[in-house]
Amino acid sequence: MIQMYHVTKSYPGGVEALVDITLHVPRGEFVFLTGASGAGKTTLLKLLFCAEPPTRGQILLNGRNAARLRRAAIPLLRRQIGMVFQDFRLLPRRSVFENVALALEVMGLPRREIRRRASEALAWVGLEARQAQPAIRTSGGEQQRTAIARALVNEPYLLLADEPTGNLDPDISLEVMELFKRVNARGTTVLVATHNRDLVTRYPFRTVALEKGRLLA
Amino acid sequence: MRLRQLPYLGRTALEGFRAHALMNLIAVIIIALAFVVGGGFLLLVINVEWAAEGWSEQIQVTAYLADGLSAEATQGLRSRIAGLPEVAQVRYVSKDDALKAFRGQLGPRASLLQGLTESPLPASFEIALRPMHRSADGAERLAGRLRDLQGIEEVSYGQDWVRRLQGFLEFLRLVGAVIGGGLLLSVIFIVSNTMALTVLARREETEILQLVGATRSFIALPLVFEGMIQGLLGALLSLGLLYAAYELFTTQLYLQAVAGLRPGGIRFLPWQLGAAVVGAGLLLGAIGSLLALGRAESVER
Ligand SMILES: Nc1ncnc2c1ncn2[C@@H]1O[C@H](COP(=O)(O)OP(=O)(O)OP(=O)(O)O)[C@@H](O)[C@H]1O
Ligand SMILES: [Mg+2]
Numbered sequence: 001m002i003q004m005y006h007v008t009k010s011y012p013g014g015v016e017a018l019v020d021i022t023l024h025v026p027r028g029e030f031v032f033l034t035g036a037s038g039a040g041k042t043t044l045l046k047l048l049f050c051a052e053p054p055t056r057g058q059i060l061l062n063g064r065n066a067a068r069l070r071r072a073a074i075p076l077l078r079r080q081i082g083m084v085f086q087d088f089r090l091l092p093r094r095s096v097f098e099n100v101a102l103a104l105e106v107m108g109l110p111r112r113e114i115r116r117r118a119s120e121a122l123a124w125v126g127l128e129a130r131q132a133q134p135a136i137r138t139s140g141g142e143q144q145r146t147a148i149a150r151a152l153v154n155e156p157y158l159l160l161a162d163e164p165t166g167n168l169d170p171d172i173s174l175e176v177m178e179l180f181k182r183v184n185a186r187g188t189t190v191l192v193a194t195h196n197r198d199l200v201t202r203y204p205f206r207t208v209a210l211e212k213g214r215l216l217a
Numbered sequence: 218m219r220l221r222q223l224p225y226l227g228r229t230a231l232e233g234f235r236a237h238a239l240m241n242l243i244a245v246i247i248i249a250l251a252f253v254v255g256g257g258f259l260l261l262v263i264n265v266e267w268a269a270e271g272w273s274e275q276i277q278v279t280a281y282l283a284d285g286l287s288a289e290a291t292q293g294l295r296s297r298i299a300g301l302p303e304v305a306q307v308r309y310v311s312k313d314d315a316l317k318a319f320r321g322q323l324g325p326r327a328s329l330l331q332g333l334t335e336s337p338l339p340a341s342f343e344i345a346l347r348p349m350h351r352s353a354d355g356a357e358r359l360a361g362r363l364r365d366l367q368g369i370e371e372v373s374y375g376q377d378w379v380r381r382l383q384g385f386l387e388f389l390r391l392v393g394a395v396i397g398g399g400l401l402l403s404v405i406f407i408v409s410n411t412m413a414l415t416v417l418a419r420r421e422e423t424e425i426l427q428l429v430g431a432t433r434s435f436i437a438l439p440l441v442f443e444g445m446i447q448g449l450l451g452a453l454l455s456l457g458l459l460y461a462a463y464e465l466f467t468t469q470l471y472l473q474a475v476a477g478l479r480p481g482g483i484r485f486l487p488w489q490l491g492a493a494v495v496g497a498g499l500l501l502g503a504i505g506s507l508l509a510l511g512r513a514e515s516v517e518r
Binding site: 111 | 221430435
C-alpha cells in the first residue's frame with residue numbers, strides 16, 4: 001500500500017524535515033505516526049499526499065510512484081486518498097452537505113449520484129440532521145465529522161489524518177477515533193499523525209515514531 | 218472539466234461576484250467608461266463613413282470640351298458618353314450657360330465680368346452616374362474613359378475632396394486603432410487587478426479544492442467566469458450609455474444643428490458591432506482573470 005524507500009525531504013533553507021525514511025504500511029493497516037513537534041509528521045503526510053515532492057527517495061502508493069507524478073495527475077491521486085486535518089479545512093459558509101458534496105462535485109459526478117453518496121457519508125458519521133447547517137455554525141466535533149465524511153465520500157483506499165483531535169475535547173476525540181476504527185474495519189488503510197499519548201496507548205495499533213526527521217526503530 | 222459541472226462553477230462565480238460586490242461594481246463602471254470612449258469613437262467613425270457615402274451619392278463628373286468643337290462633333294461625343302456603362306444622364310452646358318451660371322454665382326459682383334463679349338469658360342457635359350457606380354471608384358473609372366475620348370480637354374469630379382475625405386477616414390481609423398488598443402489593455406489591467414484581489418481572498422478555498430482533488434481548470438473557471446461577468450456587465454452598461462446619448466442626440470434636434478448635421482443624419486452601432494463590443498467584454502474579462510491567476514501562481518512558486 002504505502003512503500004517509502006530512503007526518502008529524504010529538505011525544505012528550502014536547509015531544514016532536513018525527513019532523513020532516509022524507509023517505511024512499509026500494508027493494505028488495511030491502522031498506523032499511528034508520533035513524534036514531538038517539528039519531528040516531521042506533517043511533512044511525511046504531505047509527501048504521501050503529493051503536496052510536496054521528496055528531495056530524494058521513492059514513494060509508492062498502490063504500486064504507483066508518487067514522487068514522479070505529472071502535475072495533472074495529482075488531483076486524480078488525491079481523489080483516492082482521504083485527508084483530515086486539525087483545523088478541519090471546511091468552506092465555512094457552505095452547508096455541511098455542500099462541504100461533503102464538494103469532493104464529488106470536483107469529479108463531475110451526476111447530481112443524483114452526488115446527492116446519494118453525500119447523504120450516505122453524512123449518515124455514516126451521524127450528521128444527517130445537521131446537513132443543511134452552514135459548517136461555521138456547527139461544533140468542532142461536528143466540523144471534524146463533516147471533514148471525515150468528505151474524506152470518505154470517495155471511498156478512498158487510504159485515509160491520512162494530521163493531528164485530527166488536536167482541537168477537540170477528549171470525549172469528542174474518542175468519538176473521532178471510533179470513526180477512524182470503523183473506516184479501518186471497512187478495509188481502508190489509516191495513518192493518523194498525533195502527539196496525543198493517551199490515544200496512542202489506548203489503541204493496540206502499530207506506532208511509527210519520528211524524531212528529528214528520523215524513524216525510531 | 219465536464220459540462221455538468223458548469224452549474225456549480227457558474228454559481229461559485231456569482232457568489233464570488235456578490236462577495237466583492239462593491240469592488241466588482243467599480244470595476245464594471247470603469248470598464249463601461251472605457252468602452253464608452255471606444256464605442257463613442259466607433260460611432261463617430263461609422264457616422265463619418267455613412268455621411269461620406271451620402272456625399273458620394275451626389276458625385277457627378279464634369280467633362281470640359283475642347284474649344285471650337287463643331288455641333289456635330291459635340292452631338293457625337295454626347296451620344297458616345299451616354300452609351301458608357303456608368304452613365305445615367307448627360308447634360309450639355311454651353312459656353313454661354315457656363316458664363317451665366319458663373320454670373321449667378323458672383324451675384325452683386327457680377328459687374329466684374331462686364332465687357333466680356335465672348336464667354337471665356339469652356340463648354341462641358343455634366344454627367345450623372347448610375348447608382349451602382351456612385352462612388353469615388355466609379356467616378357475615377359468613368360473619368361479615365363472620358364479622358365481617352367477625342368474632344369475632351371479635362372475631366373473633374375471633385376478628386377480633391379474625395380481624396381481628402383478618404384485620408385481623413387484613414388486617419389480616424391488609425392486613431393481609433395490606437396485608442397482602441399490602449400482601451401483594451403486598460404480593461405485587461407482593471408480586470409486582472411480586481412481579480413488578483415479575488416484570487417487572494419479565495420486562497421483558503423483554493424487550498425480546500427486542491428485537497429479534495431479539484432483540477433486546475435475546476436479551480437480557475439469560477440474566476441474566469443467572474444472576470445467575464447465584469448466584462449459583460451461593463452460592455453452592456455457602455456452600450457446602454459451610448460444608446461442614451463444617441464437618443465438624446467437624435468431627439469434634441471438643436472444638438473444636431475450645433476453639430477452641423479441634417480436631421481436623422483446619425484445612426485447607432487449596427488447590431489454586429491454591438492455584439493462585437495459584448496464579445497470583447499467577455500474576452501477581455503477572461504484574459505484579465507487568467508493573467509491574475511497566472512501571477513498568483515508564479516508568486517506561490
Ligand atoms: N514549508 C516549510 N518550509 C521550511 N521548513 C519547514 C516547512 N514545513 C516544515 N518545515 C520544517 O520541517 C520540520 C518538520 O516540520 P513538520 O511540520 O513536518 O513537523 P510536525 O512533526 O508536523 O510538527 P507538529 O507536531 O508541530 O505539527 C520542522 O523543523 C519545520 O520547521
Ligand atoms: Mg504537524
